[in-house]
Amino acid sequence: MNAKNSVISSKIDILYRDYGQRARELAKEGEKLIGYVCSFVPVEMITAAGCIPFRIRGDVHEPITKGDTLLETIVCPFIRSCFDLALKGRYDLLSGIAIPHGCDSMTRSYSTWSYGLELPYSYFINIPSVVKESSLEFFQEELKAFKKSLEDFVGHEITEEDLSGAVHLHNEYRDKVRRLYEFRKPDPPMITGLELTKVLTVGTSLPVEEANRLLDEVLAELEGREKPPTGKRPRILIDGACIDNVELVRILEESGANVVADAVCNGARDTFPRTDETTDPIAALAERYLVKINCPKTYRENKAGTFEGDIADRFGDIGKYAADYHVEGAVLFVYKYCDPFGFEVPARKVYYETIQVPMLYVEDLYSSGSIGQLKTRIQAFLEMIA
Ligand code: SF4
Secondary structure, eight states: OOOOOTIIIIIHHHHHHHHHHHHHHHHHTTTEEEEEEETTTOHHHHHHHHOEEEEEOOOOOOOOOGGGGSSOTTTTHHHHHHHHHTTTTTTTTSSEEEEEEOSSHHHHHHHHHHHHHHOOEEEEEEEOOOOOOOHHHHHHHHHHHHHHHHHHHSSSSSOEEEEEHHHHHHHHHHHHHHHHHTTTTTOOSSOOHHHHHHHHHHHHTTTTHHHHHHHHHHHHHHTOOOOOOOOOEEEEEEEEEESTTTHHHHHHHHHTOOOEEEEEEETTHSSSOOOOOOSSSHHHHHHHIIIIIIIEEEEEESSSSHHHHHHHHHHHHHHHHHHHOOOOOOEEEEETTOHHHHHHHHHHHHHHHHOOOOOOEEOOOOOOGGGHHHHHHHHHHHHHHH
């Protein structure tokens, strides 16, 4: 298959490089797009309201200039980059924003986003930070309040049918992503990390029905793809928050590794948990977002009563991915000033030791300026585990 016939190297690549291209068209046609950051925004609710959820991404190649006039420079550089692009007009296609209580940088910058961008709709979703019966009850009420705010904005009711339909569509998307990840399991993998990162990034910039159709095309292409030539390359998992620019993956793969798994916010952390379709949609959404999304911002009780048991509970998904995708090394990539991940680094390091996966910890800025340095460290790590 040549590049012209390949949906990954043509359509996906174009939509990745010109992020929001389709969304701009839809905005011109009068569709309402709601921008969001983080995996905690219940996108199903936005779809159910008849709006289009649009994941705001940063740009490591764009220096943060305007954003720093309103946000402190000790705020996570990913959030600052997203905000900077929004202020510079990159996301003028949006009719509104929904920001969740993720990390403190996100929470505290909500007012700056809403005042700075002056969009017709903005909403702060109060996500509890502990997993308890009472926090689930609280969160269900919060979801109802989010629903009400969207109803007021669009001027019509969101029925239970609307919500169940949206839950189903977003589950379909996640099921297709799971199937995509199956192509990472062979050695060598049938899809590169670079390709997969682009597909997932593009997927969250489209209406979910269009994203589902695009994933069908990608899956069909992969089904027909010839097995790549064999040759031993280390199989790497990437761990961290939002890795929505491909630079880290590119460096790893150009340095001789195959990126075959992840535990990142715009990857498995977000796309693997499904919403239960057999129960009340609000209760099911509360369960999905609070219990099933495994983010360091959420405090989970130490049920095991020991440090070893606790880290096995908290990071067990990483161990599972490492086993399922035959991982031989991991890169824990944390943005400077990202407190939720920063606090967890020592415990994560111990966990990787217990599952005997060598791990490279990198703290970095969200900037292409540090790529040279990053390359040297990654090459040294790959040589070490070869
Ligand atoms: S690390 Fe947690 S709070 Fe931060 S973007 Fe990911 S899901 Fe959201």
